[in-house]
Amino acid sequence: MMSTPNTHTPDSTTRKEASAKRKTKVLIVDDEPAIREVLEMILQEWGYDVRLAADGAEAKQLVESYDPEIVISDVVMPQLSGLDLLRCLKAGNPSRPVILVTAHASIDLAVESMKQGAQDFITKPMDYPKLRAILKAAESDIQTRQTSRKLTSQLERGSGFGEFVGTSAPMREVYDLIVSLSSTDASVLITGESGTGKELAARTIHRLSKRADGPFIPVNSSAIPETLIESEVFGHEKGAFTGAVVTRPGCFELANGGTLFLDEIGEMPLPLQPKLLRVLEDGKVRRLGGKQEFEFDVRVLAATNQEPRQAIQEGRLREDLYYRLTVFTVHLPPMRDRKEDIPLLAQHFIGEFNKKHGTNVEALREDALEMLMAYSWPGNVREFRNVMERALILSKGEWIETFHLPPYLRNPGAESSSKIVLPLGITAAEAERELILKTLEKTGHNKAEAARQLGLDVKTIRNKLKTYKIED
């Protein structure tokens, strides 16, 4: 029997109310009954579930039986001091927030309690608005930790595909397509903006294909000087041209039995394109200066971050080559179209970079995550990954805060209107250097994309980087 969709089932309403009503459990520890009782009243008024303990021993018992989410403890108490209790609680559950209260505040004590992992420190007479803010901050930490744990366990169970992280609908379509293309030997053109994971897609197709045990050879036409590209692709015999001091196999020979990945085909020099097409049609290649033909068995995957039709129209990509390379197309969606993947991706990179840098970052603060969600990520996952690595290195602590994120993320709306300020008096070269640097920063250090935005070709950019001594 079909049931009619009903968004307001009594069941879901009760659940919502129940979760809204669930109170945060707070344990208050103080040896003075009057203080305990006032605090109890006020916290109950604020909507907390409260238990009271008169000393450290009682507090420890209640921690076992009541399992509070937050502990507020006096510092000076007979027997167990607040600091000792803090140490003991932190040993049992390092992430449970403990707030210390004292009438005898000193800088030393404040420093010591923070060092021991106290959430915060507040002095008597109690500043209640401040206490309330501290409690709110503690609750927000608890919430963030829970979310990060959920994400981590989701990642452990696998929430993506191979090395791809993300469960959004557009990415699931990509995964399905990759699976079905892996069993064929057809050429595939992988499209998508810079940093969307085109190379990762190519490697994944290779790994899932029957060629997995063969080599995977990437050739990036935009990264090789034009004078060398033919010899890279076709190989050369010793003495084929000045500088050819040794014989070199070309990429078809290297990829024999495996997969050849032609990256950035939109950047491939025009004179090379018909020659490449010929080799692909014949399944045979001859080294520059060579006589013998080499018959190869290679699957070709190609990628471009440009609109291929536009590249054809502008005469940068030959149509016949395009059709030869494009039996199937896989399009990787830009990050701005799958923002729901951002929390998972963030948690994934936190894990990766914690390992790499030996850091212990647990999660992003809520507002930092919001900042990442609000940005449009022109450099896509590569830019995102760079931002996360930088944030982790800067953070050193448990959290990534908004101020660990680059300034261009911090100013809302900055990306669309991002500007550079150039003081009068600098040279045109200095201005150009600044412009290139900023564009590279904005594109997640993607030279091809930066070149496109600047209206230059990649080779020009590369030369300018050298001239201006900009490190890669």
Ligand SMILES: Nc1ncnc2c1ncn2[C@@H]1O[C@H](COP(=O)(O)OP(=O)(O)OP(=O)(O)O)[C@@H](O)[C@H]1O
């Ligand atoms: N969905 C994803 N999950 C996890 N990591 C990803 C994902 N997509 C991309 N990456 C990572 O982001 C980085 C950029 O990916 P990749 O090099 O495949 O992008 P690309 O599309 O080839 O970029 P470009 O156009 O600049 O060459 C790599 O480190 C890759 O591992």
Ligand SMILES: [Mg+2]
């Ligand atoms: Mg790439």
